[in-house]
Amino acid sequence: MIKKELRTILLVEDSRADAEMAIDALNEAHLANPVVHVEDGVECLDYLYSRGAWATREPGDPAVVLLDIKMPRMNGLDVLTHMREDERMRRIPVVILSSSREESDLARSWDLGANAYVIKPVDVDQFFEAVRTLGQFWAVLNQAPEQD
Amino acid sequence: MKVGVVTNWRVAGLLLAMLIIVGLPYLVTLNNTRDTQLATTWVAHSNSVKAVTYQVAYVMRDSEAAAYRLLAGDGNELTRKRAGRASSEVPPLLQQLRVMTIDNPDQQIQIGSLESVINGRLTMMSQALSRLQQADLAGARQSLRDAGDLFKMNTEIATIVQNEDNLLQGRQKAAAQEVLDGRIVLSITALAQLLLLTIIVITSERQIGRREVAETRESSAVQRSQLILQAVREPIALFDENLHGLLVNAAFSEMYGLDPQRHTQPLAQMGEGAWTDSVLLQRLNDVLLRDRELWDYDMIQRTVDGVDRHVVINARRLQQRETDAPALLLTVSDVTVRALAEQKVNELNRQLEGKVTQISDVNRELEAFSYSVSHDLRAPLRHIAGFSRKLEHHLGERVDDKATHYLEVISGSAQRMALLIDDLLVFSRLGRGALRLQAVDMQSLVDEARALAESGLQERRIVWTVAPLPMVIGDENMLRTVWQNLLSNAVKYTGQCEVARIEVSTQKGSNGDYEFTVADNGAGFDMQYADKLFGVFQRLHRASEFPGNGIGLANVRRIVVRHGGRVWADAELGKGARFHFSLPATDLAGART
Numbered sequence: 001m002i003k004k005e006l007r008t009i010l011l012v013e014d015s016r017a018d019a020e021m022a023i024d025a026l027n028e029a030h031l032a033n034p035v036v037h038v039e040d041g042v043e044c045l046d047y048l049y050s051r052g053a054w055a056t057r058e059p060g061d062p063a064v065v066l067l068d069i070k071m072p073r074m075n076g077l078d079v080l081t082h083m084r085e086d087e088r089m090r091r092i093p094v095v096i097l098s099s100s101r102e103e104s105d106l107a108r109s110w111d112l113g114a115n116a117y118v119i120k121p122v123d124v125d126q127f128f129e130a131v132r133t134l135g136q137f138w139a140v141l142n143q144a145p146e147q148d
Numbered sequence: 149m150k151v152g153v154v155t156n157w158r159v160a161g162l163l164l165a166m167l168i169i170v171g172l173p174y175l176v177t178l179n180n181t182r183d184t185q186l187a188t189t190w191v192a193h194s195n196s197v198k199a200v201t202y203q204v205a206y207v208m209r210d211s212e213a214a215a216y217r218l219l220a221g222d223g224n225e226l227t228r229k230r231a232g233r234a235s236s237e238v239p240p241l242l243q244q245l246r247v248m249t250i251d252n253p254d255q256q257i258q259i260g261s262l263e264s265v266i267n268g269r270l271t272m273m274s275q276a277l278s279r280l281q282q283a284d285l286a287g288a289r290q291s292l293r294d295a296g297d298l299f300k301m302n303t304e305i306a307t308i309v310q311n312e313d314n315l316l317q318g319r320q321k322a323a324a325q326e327v328l329d330g331r332i333v334l335s336i337t338a339l340a341q342l343l344l345l346t347i348i349v350i351t352s353e354r355q356i357g358r359r360e361v362a363e364t365r366e367s368s369a370v371q372r373s374q375l376i377l378q379a380v381r382e383p384i385a386l387f388d389e390n391l392h393g394l395l396v397n398a399a400f401s402e403m404y405g406l407d408p409q410r411h412t413q414p415l416a417q418m419g420e421g422a423w424t425d426s427v428l429l430q431r432l433n434d435v436l437l438r439d440r441e442l443w444d445y446d447m448i449q450r451t452v453d454g455v456d457r458h459v460v461i462n463a464r465r466l467q468q469r470e471t472d473a474p475a476l477l478l479t480v481s482d483v484t485v486r487a488l489a490e491q492k493v494n495e496l497n498r499q500l501e502g503k504v505t506q507i508s509d510v511n512r513e514l515e516a517f518s519y520s521v522s523h524d525l526r527a528p529l530r531h532i533a534g535f536s537r538k539l540e541h542h543l544g545e546r547v548d549d550k551a552t553h554y555l556e557v558i559s560g561s562a563q564r565m566a567l568l569i570d571d572l573l574v575f576s577r578l579g580r581g582a583l584r585l586q587a588v589d590m591q592s593l594v595d596e597a598r599a600l601a602e603s604g605l606q607e608r609r610i611v612w613t614v615a616p617l618p619m620v621i622g623d624e625n626m627l628r629t630v631w632q633n634l635l636s637n638a639v640k641y642t643g644q645c646e647v648a649r650i651e652v653s654t655q656k657g658s659n660g661d662y663e664f665t666v667a668d669n670g671a672g673f674d675m676q677y678a679d680k681l682f683g684v685f686q687r688l689h690r691a692s693e694f695p696g697n698g699i700g701l702a703n704v705r706r707i708v709v710r711h712g713g714r715v716w717a718d719a720e721l722g723k724g725a726r727f728h729f730s731l732p733a734t735d736l737a738g739a740r741t
Contacts, residue, residue, distance in 0.1 A: 015527055015531075017527075017530075017531040017534070017535070018527060018530065018531070021530070021531070021534040021535075021538075024538065069523075070523050070524075098523070099523045099524070099526040099527055099530075100523045101570070101573065120526070120527075120530060121530075122526055122529050122530045122533060122562060122563055122566035123533065123563055123566075124530070124533040124534045124536070124537045124559060125537075127530060127533075127534060128537075
């Protein structure tokens with residue numbers, strides 16, 4: 001349990017404003033899990049593989065990756081593809097957190113193996129509620145297989 | 149083949165008949181002549197027989213008369229000789245008679261008895277002559293008398309003559325009969341000849357007539373085909389094996405400016421260089437020499453009017469009937485108009501393809517645009533709302549009523565803009581994407597939409613009248629949106645009525661279309677703004693009066709138009725509105741499969 005509580009929540013979001021709001025929402029959920037924010041797909045993979053700027057980070061996979069789709073350099077769907085193709089990462093829960101209601105984005109995300117797809121609500125209360133719930137569910141309620 | 153055999157038999161039969169009819173009279177005549185000759189011979193023969201017989205009688209009597217003169221004392225030597233001649237002359241005569249009548253037994257018998265009588269008389273006479281020599285005159289006289297009395301020869305002579313006469317008569321009768329028979333045969337053959345001639349004359353007349361008819365028919369057929377050939381608008385010409393003109397029709401003459409009288413010039417000299425293309429001439433020679441048909445040879449010819457014509461040339465080899473020499477039938481189809489039209493069509497197609505490319509480019513841009521709208525425009529709105537909330541939290545105790553109001557307006561506007569964006573995205577999505585056509589039960593769609601429109605309005609009194617509705621072919625989700633919009637509008641705009649009356653009906657349009665109508669007794673609208681009704685974000689009522697953002701009817705119109713129908717409305721302010729839409733009649737049975 002202790003180990004699990006220490007698992008990070010990885011927030012992949014290029015918009016600083018969204019990231020700030022999401023972090024606020026997660027803080028309101030009073031989670032013990034640290035929240036790590038990276039700003040695009042490349043940085044996300046650096047974190048997951050503990051390389052580049054994240055070479056010296058604490059080992060261990062995040063409890064959940066909250067993944068935006070539209071990002072510079074490498075977008076969320078590419079990151080998801082990469083993760084599901086890698087034996088070591090395919091079990092890490094990924095929640096797509098996107099502004100897009102496009103059917104095509106939804107369908108592709110599910111096809112690529114996303115664990116959930118959440119549309120960022122414009123309504124601020126709904127937004128906070130959604131992110132809070134997500135954090136609680138994936139960091140606390142969800143039972144993930146033990147790490148090697 | 150069969151005709152030949154029949155003709156041969158007929159010719160053979162005719163020849164045989166001719167042979168009989170001409171030959172028979174010849175034979176008959178020949179026969180008659182021979183018979184006549186025979187009859188003459190027989191007459192002569194009979195006369196000879198009679199003459200010899202009479203001579204026998206004469207010689208006998210002459211000898212006997214001479215004997216009597218001797219008895220009477222005539223001692224003349226000549227008389228003596230005469231008396232002795234009978235015995236020497238008569239037997240050869242009798243012998244001659246025998247020979248002459250050798251073919252007639254009757255006469256032979258008569259001649260036999262005559263001979264015996266004669267012999268008797270001759271014996272008596274020689275007795276008388278010898279008695280006379282012994283000067284026994286009485287004995288000699290007795291002997292002579294006995295000869296006349298005992299051996300009478302008149303009967304025999306007469307019988308022989310009579311017999312010969314009878315014979316002659318019988319022969320003449322037979323000859324006459326034969327002549328008669330010959331005449332009958334001749335008459336019959338003459339008749340037959342007449343008949344044959346008549347038949348020949350009639351037959352040849354008829355054949356001549358038939359041939360004349362056939363010739364007339366053929367010549368009129370030739371005339372007709374000439375007329376057709378000349379009237380045909382397609383140029384047609386016939387050339388000999390050296391490609392000199394044999395026959396050209398009017399269209400050919402006209403197209404290549406030929407003098408119809410001088411069409412025998414070589415093809416290469418016709419039409420001022422129109423026919424100098426060496427490849428074509430080679431191909432035409434191939435047609436003539438190797439019987440290779442020339443099929444739809446395309447080329448451009450400058451004809452005498454100076455126009456470049458697009459022509460299609462066909463040629464094939466024919467056999468000239470009279471000379472058996474090969475001839476070339478050439479037809480020219482002027483397809484200039486068609487070629488120009490094709491060119492134009494191709495040009496238009498190219499333009500259209502360009503337009504299609506442009507349109508799909510525009511569509512792609514629109515898609516990218518709406519994607520970016522959905523994604524990027526929403527983010528700042530979220531931030532406005534989120535940060536006004538953060539500001540409120542940050543101010544905490546310091547926030548006053550005014551600040552609260554401002555913050556509410558800020559976040560409310562952001563939310564409203566988010567709704568507008570969502571609506572706009574739905575609207576744009578309705579215009580893209582393929583229609584998923586299937587059989588749709590309008591009745592159940594209306595029931596569904598009605599339930600949705602009524603939900604949460606228990607205090608309202610609404611009287612619904614829904615007519616039986618048909619099955620149509622369409623995109624079920626889109627048509628559901630249509631009914632939801634129309635019925636929720638009807639419910640919304642009758643909100644101020646004590647009793648709302650909403651009526652859904654259908655009828656067949658003049659061209660077989662389905663027409664659907666939703667009528668209500670609500671607020672209605674002013675008809676002068678009717679054209680704005682179906683525009684995007686166009687509203688005829690204030691939001692405080694009737695909430696909404698003016699996208700619903702725009703969606704309705706977009707869906708109905710995409711289904712090939714149309715939508716219209718009529719209304720009276722304060723009395724209600726009627727919204728109509730039509731869908732084209734479709735073959736349900738065919739669409740269900």
